[in-house]
Amino acid sequence: AQRVTQPEKLLSVFKGAPVELKCNYSYSGSPELFWYVQYSRQRLQLLLRHISRESIKGFTADLNKGETSFHLKKPFAQEEDSAMYYCALKVTSGSRLTFGEGTQLTVNP
Amino acid sequence: SAVISQKPSRDICQRGTSLTIQCQVDSQVTMMFWYRQQPGQSLTLIATANQGSEATYESGFVIDKFPISRPNLTFSTLTVSNMSPEDSSIYLCSVTNAGGNTDTQYFGPGTRLTVL
Numbered sequence: 048a049q050r051v052t053q054p055e056k057l058l059s060v061f062k063g064a065p066v067e068l069k070c071n072y073s074y075s076g077s078p079e080l081f082w083y084v085q086y087s088r089q090r091l092q093l094l095l096r097h098i099s100r101e102s103i104k105g106f107t108a109d110l111n112k113g114e115t116s117f118h119l120k121k122p123f124a125q126e127e128d129s130a131m132y133y134c135a136l137k138v139t140s141g142s143r144l145t146f147g148e149g150t151q152l153t154v155n156p
Numbered sequence: 157s158a159v160i161s162q163k164p165s166r167d168i169c170q171r172g173t174s175l176t177i178q179c180q181v182d183s184q185v186t187m188m189f190w191y192r193q194q195p196g197q198s199l200t201l202i203a204t205a206n207q208g209s210e211a212t213y214e215s216g217f218v219i220d221k222f223p224i225s226r227p228n229l230t231f232s233t234l235t236v237s238n239m240s241p242e243d244s245s246i247y248l249c250s251v252t253n254a255g256g257n258t259d260t261q262y263f264g265p266g267t268r269l270t271v272l
Contacts, residue, residue, distance in 0.1 A: 091263040146199045
């Protein structure tokens, strides 16, 4: 069965510093990977997905099949980036998501 | 993207009672999911709500405890039956195929349930 691991439950950086939220997965096939974000008092929402290869709010994530990783990166963190971030995996189109445990990011002024 | 609403937004219930949570979407969607997020934990899929057929439950979840209805393509309910304090959690409705995009799931605001 597939599994998603986010090794850091808490991550704290200063404003303007680079940030990397780690995500590793285990799945023998070709998964689709996503990052979801939940800001305080807001609902869970999609941040980005690997097939789009896009940058959202300055965040990027590259799927590394050799290392089975999908780390989320931003070169200069902002205070408004403080939120809970979940990495998620889907094995076939339209099927369910498997979520990691989440990383609470705090960006300090 | 789809606009998803859930009722109630929160509730406090007594042990042994049941609560039905409603999920309403502003457009027709192919798939609807129900997740549970226990305190300090990640999201766990309870079941996939299929329109016109019985829900598909994940390992560890059964229909008697979490009966689900999906009468049409925009609405679903999840009932938490015979509740115990261990059922205290946030319950989330999620949909996919909103706007024709089958790869993105959209989430409702959640229902925060506390069982005393």
